[in-house]
Amino acid sequence: MTNSLKDKELIEIAEKSLSKYKLCDHCLGRLFAKISKGVTNKERGNQLRKHLKQYETVEVDNCWLCSGLIGEIQHFADLISESLEEYEFETFLIGTKIDDDILDKEQELLDFTGSEYAESIKTELKRGIGKILEEKLGKEVNFEKPIIMAVIDTSFDVVNLQIKSLFIYGRYNKYRRDIPQTRWFCRICRGKGCRKCDYTGKMYETSVEELVAKKTLEKTGGSDESFHGCGREDIDALMLGNGRPFVLEIKDPKVRNLNLSQLERKINIHGKGKIKVTNLRFSDRDEIARIKAADFRKTYRVVLIGEKVINKEKLKKVAQALQDKTISQFTPSRVARRRANMIREKKIHNCNIELIDGTMATLTIEAESGTYIKELISGDDGRTRPSISEMIGVPCKVAELDVIEIKGE
Numbered sequence: 001m002t003n004s005l006k007d008k009e010l011i012e013i014a015e016k017s018l019s020k021y022k023l024c025d026h027c028l029g030r031l032f033a034k035i036s037k038g039v040t041n042k043e044r045g046n047q048l049r050k051h052l053k054q055y056e057t058v059e060v061d062n063c064w065l066c067s068g069l070i071g072e073i074q075h076f077a078d079l080i081s082e083s084l085e086e087y088e089f090e091t092f093l094i095g096t097k098i099d100d101d102i103l104d105k106e107q108e109l110l111d112f113t114g115s116e117y118a119e120s121i122k123t124e125l126k127r128g129i130g131k132i133l134e135e136k137l138g139k140e141v142n143f144e145k146p147i148i149m150a151v152i153d154t155s156f157d158v159v160n161l162q163i164k165s166l167f168i169y170g171r172y173n174k175y176r177r178d179i180p181q182t183r184w185f186c187r188i189c190r191g192k193g194c195r196k197c198d199y200t201g202k203m204y205e206t207s208v209e210e211l212v213a214k215k216t217l218e219k220t221g222g223s224d225e226s227f228h229g230c231g232r233e234d235i236d237a238l239m240l241g242n243g244r245p246f247v248l249e250i251k252d253p254k255v256r257n258l259n260l261s262q263l264e265r266k267i268n269i270h271g272k273g274k275i276k277v278t279n280l281r282f283s284d285r286d287e288i289a290r291i292k293a294a295d296f297r298k299t300y301r302v303v304l305i306g307e308k309v310i311n312k313e314k315l316k317k318v319a320q321a322l323q324d325k326t327i328s329q330f331t332p333s334r335v336a337r338r339r340a341n342m343i344r345e346k347k348i349h350n351c352n353i354e355l356i357d358g359t360m361a362t363l364t365i366e367a368e369s370g371t372y373i374k375e376l377i378s379g380d381d382g383r384t385r386p387s388i389s390e391m392i393g394v395p396c397k398v399a400e401l402d403v404i405e406i407k408g409e
């Protein structure tokens, strides 16, 4: 299309629009926004109006389409800038929520003119606000992965911030037998607080999650958190050795540039005698899926007690026989309510005896991820086969169970 033909088309559309609607220069020019860059909608609207001569300037407040909305860009930018004051971020994106009434009128005008070059008033608002904020704050608009998305609701003059979570990877050790990995809400009141839970809303006083998150929430000013572990040990099992990988997600963080070694020290002072964290580093959401899916071998230390004195030679033979043996475990009775009933085949890589003393023995067992160790010892009334109880001919129970190493990272 030659320039003159296109110009003719523009003038026709502008004429048609102005003959029916009172439009400000922004709203007139916006019908042709996609034609070329370097000219603002307001400038193009103004040029066309001058060219047509017979149409008077319309102030934005009197505009049929935007009723003054387009004159509020600076105001919206100020409002957003104020709401962002407490937050650390490098990139952002602006979103808008505007009156359906205005969007309906916009559609009506588009249908009436048939212009193929128009952009939405939302686009002009977002661009205008973004530009002001980029300059004022020295931050960048990012369309793919902004740290903060600020959505201005123009009808109510409120800003809604959507802030990317902050993810911190680490490994934890647990030194107590009465602490679950994650917050565990009271079964009766489901967290509200009742007599049964002494109005704490919780089944246990604290958890690895709470002990790790408290200082992190304080430092970041986050609104909430979520703890993602690479599997979990039983509440009464210690987590020793190199620790268990986890990712802590902090929601709506105000501070993102943390000194992680300082945070590590703070967490460890707060958690002293209960938990410890190591290897803290920044992470992302993808890592949660990675550690959740990981099948890391684990090494356990088990103290077992038999109903009768345990024969040394027999137990030695059993330990040897378990090397690289595959066992089958039907869903244990203690977790049957939470897990599907099925048979799981698990490989025992190693079994070593540390100590045998009368009815008591201490073993280290290295097993495939997801092996039920308590049931490997007890047999769980025949649900796990073979079991150590079955193999030595003495019914045994686990007295203590600790994770001493998680391999593979």
Ligand SMILES: [Zn+2]
Residues within 6 Å of the ligand: 023, 024, 025, 026, 027, 060, 063, 064, 065, 066, 067, 068, 070
């Ligand atoms: Zn307007």
Ligand SMILES: [Zn+2]
Residues within 6 Å of the ligand: 186, 187, 188, 189, 190, 191, 192, 193, 194, 195, 196, 197, 198, 199, 200, 201, 202
């Ligand atoms: Zn309760």
